[in-house]
Amino acid sequence: MIEYVPHSGEPEAMNYPVVICDTCRKQIVGEGLAVWRIKLRVKDEPRQHTPLYTTHKRECEQALHSQLNGQYSLDENWIDFSEEIDVFLKQLSKNLNRSLVDDPAGL
Numbered sequence: 001m002i003e004y005v006p007h008s009g010e011p012e013a014m015n016y017p018v019v020i021c022d023t024c025r026k027q028i029v030g031e032g033l034a035v036w037r038i039k040l041r042v043k044d045e046p047r048q049h050t051p052l053y054t055t056h057k058r059e060c061e062q063a064l065h066s067q068l069n070g071q072y073s074l075d076e077n078w079i080d081f082s083e084e085i086d087v088f089l090k091q092l093s094k095n096l097n098r099s100l101v102d103d104p105a106g107l
């Protein structure tokens, strides 16, 4: 998740936004993933998705998947999705100024 964290260093002491790993609660610096699951729809079921999680790769990622398997089991038609954290943040930033509903090329 994204959180504001206090920091006393340069350029000045203040709170800075950072990405925190939802598994180990440490800051993600460099490599990381945005992870979510979507349930495969049957007939007219409404779209269901998990909250969006952020995680370090490898051990933290595996622990997150184990946690998700409890509530959002792959055996119950939930499908894994992930994106590199830097790509996710670039896409998110771009979409602050672009409505997918109003941009047919974006759908």
Ligand SMILES: [Zn+2]
Pocket: 021, 022, 023, 024, 025, 026, 055, 056, 060
């Ligand atoms: Zn971690």
